[in-house]
Amino acid sequence: MSDQANRFLGDSIGRTLIKLIVVSLIVGFVMTIFSLTPWAIVDGIRDFILEIWYRGFSALGRVGDYLILGATIVIPLFIILRLFSYRR
Secondary structure: OOOHHHHHHHOOOHHHHHHHHHHHHHHHHHHOOOOOOOHHHHHHHHHHHHHHHHHOOOOHHHHHHHHHHHHHHHHHHHHHHHHHHHHH
C-alpha cells in the first residue's frame, strides 16, 4: 500500500505533505499581495459567464485574445523544455 501511495504521489507521504504546505503558503502569500480571494476568482468566472450570456457571445473574442497571449509564452517554453529533455 505504501509503495502505491509513493508512486501515486511521486514521493513519500510526509515529503509530499511538506511540499504541499510550503507551496500553499507561497501561493497564499502571493494571492494576498494581489488581493485575490477564492471568492473573487469564483465571482470573476461567474461574471465572465454572465457577460458572455448578456452580450450574446461577442465576449468570446476575449478568450481568443487570452489564448493567443498565453500561447506566445507557453509554446516557446514548451519547445525549449522539450529540446532540453530530448538530449537526455
